Amino acid sequence: MNKSVFNLNLDTYSLESVYQAAYSMLDKLYFYFDKRNAKTLMVEIKSKENLPMPALEKLKGEFLNELLNSELRVSVAKRTRKVREALIAQALIGASADKADYIEDPLGIALPWEEKYGDKEKPQKDKLKKAKH
Amino acid sequence: MKTKKTKPAAAVTEVVPAPETGAYYFEPMGLGRMLVTNDWGGWAVLDKNEFTAFSSGKLDCGHPKYAELSESGFFVESAGFASCAEKFANLHSSVFAGTTLHIMILTIRCNQKCVYCHASAKGEEDKRFDMDVETARKTLDFIFASAGKNLVIEFQGGEPFLNWETLLFSVKYAQDKAAKLKKSVDFKLVSNLSSLDEEKLHFIFRNNIGVATSLDGPAKLHDAQRVYSRGSSHAQVVSWIKKFNKARPRYLKKGYIYRITALATVTRQALGSARALVDEYLRLGLREIYARPLNPFGFTAANWQRIGYGAAEYLAFYRELLEYLITLNLKGVKIREKTAQTLLTKILSGSDPAHMDCRMICGAAIGQLAYNYNGDIYTCDEGRMLSVMGDESFRLGNVADTSYTQVLESPVTKTLCVSSCLESLPGCSDCAFKPFCGVCPINSYFSGSLFPQKANDQRCMMNKGILKIIFEKLSRPEDRKVLASWLNEGWYKDVFKK
Amino acid sequence: MATKKSPKKTSLKKLSIKLHREIYKEAAVKEAAREYSALADFSISGSGAYITAVITPKGGVPAERVEAEFVNMALCNSI
Numbered sequence: 001m002n003k004s005v006f007n008l009n010l011d012t013y014s015l016e017s018v019y020q021a022a023y024s025m026l027d028k029l030y031f032y033f034d035k036r037n038a039k040t041l042m043v044e045i046k047s048k049e050n051l052p053m054p055a056l057e058k059l060k061g062e063f064l065n066e067l068l069n070s071e072l073r074v075s076v077a078k079r080t081r082k083v084r085e086a087l088i089a090q091a092l093i094g095a096s097a098d099k100a101d102y103i104e105d106p107l108g109i110a111l112p113w114e115e116k117y118g119d120k121e122k123p124q125k126d127k128l129k130k131a132k133h
Numbered sequence: 134m135k136t137k138k139t140k141p142a143a144a145v146t147e148v149v150p151a152p153e154t155g156a157y158y159f160e161p162m163g164l165g166r167m168l169v170t171n172d173w174g175g176w177a178v179l180d181k182n183e184f185t186a187f188s189s190g191k192l193d194c195g196h197p198k199y200a201e202l203s204e205s206g207f208f209v210e211s212a213g214f215a216s217c218a219e220k221f222a223n224l225h226s227s228v229f230a231g232t233t234l235h236i237m238i239l240t241i242r243c244n245q246k247c248v249y250c251h252a253s254a255k256g257e258e259d260k261r262f263d264m265d266v267e268t269a270r271k272t273l274d275f276i277f278a279s280a281g282k283n284l285v286i287e288f289q290g291g292e293p294f295l296n297w298e299t300l301l302f303s304v305k306y307a308q309d310k311a312a313k314l315k316k317s318v319d320f321k322l323v324s325n326l327s328s329l330d331e332e333k334l335h336f337i338f339r340n341n342i343g344v345a346t347s348l349d350g351p352a353k354l355h356d357a358q359r360v361y362s363r364g365s366s367h368a369q370v371v372s373w374i375k376k377f378n379k380a381r382p383r384y385l386k387k388g389y390i391y392r393i394t395a396l397a398t399v400t401r402q403a404l405g406s407a408r409a410l411v412d413e414y415l416r417l418g419l420r421e422i423y424a425r426p427l428n429p430f431g432f433t434a435a436n437w438q439r440i441g442y443g444a445a446e447y448l449a450f451y452r453e454l455l456e457y458l459i460t461l462n463l464k465g466v467k468i469r470e471k472t473a474q475t476l477l478t479k480i481l482s483g484s485d486p487a488h489m490d491c492r493m494i495c496g497a498a499i500g501q502l503a504y505n506y507n508g509d510i511y512t513c514d515e516g517r518m519l520s521v522m523g524d525e526s527f528r529l530g531n532v533a534d535t536s537y538t539q540v541l542e543s544p545v546t547k548t549l550c551v552s553s554c555l556e557s558l559p560g561c562s563d564c565a566f567k568p569f570c571g572v573c574p575i576n577s578y579f580s581g582s583l584f585p586q587k588a589n590d591q592r593c594m595m596n597k598g599i600l601k602i603i604f605e606k607l608s609r610p611e612d613r614k615v616l617a618s619w620l621n622e623g624w625y626k627d628v629f630k631k
Numbered sequence: 632m633a634t635k636k637s638p639k640k641t642s643l644k645k646l647s648i649k650l651h652r653e654i655y656k657e658a659a660v661k662e663a664a665r666e667y668s669a670l671a672d673f674s675i676s677g678s679g680a681y682i683t684a685v686i687t688p689k690g691g692v693p694a695e696r697v698e699a700e701f702v703n704m705a706l707c708n709s710i
Binding site: 028076086 | 156215217218221222560588
């Protein structure tokens, strides 16, 4: 199989973005990574369809482009992580954002209907057992 | 006397920094364009210069695209924390609604043999595979114990009309329970229509049951893939669609709300016939078409060599179908595509169409349950389909001895939640289509892994491909107008003038 | 008289590959080995900076292909 070997500078590209870019091209390429030193990642790629070298070099170019995209995604995600988490928490559990989790079931999703809305004077909340891991 | 000319004072220009972008995702759309999206359903298509300015933090308030991006929540200052949280909740509201869709398999007997039957239907005569009345009662007791207030009970098979006795009982019993418990219940029924008669037809109307059937295209194609021992299955479905439409106006006055809907299961043989398929639907007065790709279950698995195809082939078909539909709409012929309508509900109106495998967490168990003819409970219809193939991995229990709480606490339920949560899946968590997409983890499981490599996942390719085509069309004002009209509920009422 | 050719012995060459621990997680490598156990026997070992995987194909699929798919899967599982 033809292969292309090149290095990436880990000061320029995070390992996370390398993972992302490679993951998105697993249908076209076989990847092998090694660390030459603390700052250098060795990348070896082979095409799944055993393409000739010019075509493989083109795929390498696609991978490097995708790496840039991934680096941007990682950067945006890092910068905005806390705001996203706060927003989604707010949306998911509303007013009881501080303490509620799925065990407490603040929306009563796991509560049988009759127990919640039946003829009893006060609905009794069904305590869920702790999930076994 | 000459006045001394003085230099004007240097203008003081205030440098206003470009607004900071919030969280966003992006996907190349070809021709240098980039789709940008965010978690609260905002989206825009930017050209190369616009995206460069946006992503480098240089798109200022004076930029032509600023207003659109600001309104869609792409900038931190103008997005509004509470507003974004509310939009996120609306976009995913079905996740919080509890188990609302309940699929009752009244029988797995059938009077047709379809090449792609996902139920692996049995022969018409073997009544061992019917749900008896007592099992139906227990099933409905279980259904009404679930948390959802507004329930949908969908009768399926096999061919559900073959178990007429249990269908009659189930509808009556469910109506009585709903009244007693102050819940609402909508009935749906999926049928090939070939065992309908006048009594059954009027039962459907009187009890407000929505009917969905299969129409795979013109007679030659339909009959070849939906084999009916007593003749043409196409002739049967056409005949009963016409009778339904003829009788419907009378029942509209009495409160019947549904139009008969049809779906086409696309096999390899249908890939070159997108236009013929649409024309057949129009001929029968059907104004909605659901061109469903093959799922891998049941008879499809055995027949794959003959009828199967890859994502690229389906997407070529889908593009042709959608473009033809848009062309027709522009000429005043109203017909829409169901997958597009589902996705557009999220994209254009920011609300949740409650489609079980188009959610941020799949609806398996937490949004829907399937009850087999023998009372066995499955996470969803796909879980039930796997059971007929010999894999009981998604069986949650039986209505005779399993509670709703046990179903939700099951490790199987939790596994499906984890393996379908887009926020945590590689390939999904940073995908531009994440706000509008969903994963079927059972499909993934059947293909080899609950956590498939997305680049190799045909279903992911299909979902992405369809969304790309839709966003491409939305970028063209004329096409966007057509697609937006597909969200109007009464958009084809004129077809059924009283 | 025609001589009878003796059947070719199928080559089941072992392949050994070293996977850097900072890139490939050991649990991910072991999981990939399990997923490809139908195609090859795997021996996962190693200390220090590298995990060593020795791959003995069972036949049917070229050894280099099994190795390449296995390493892709190990990467995928490591994400």
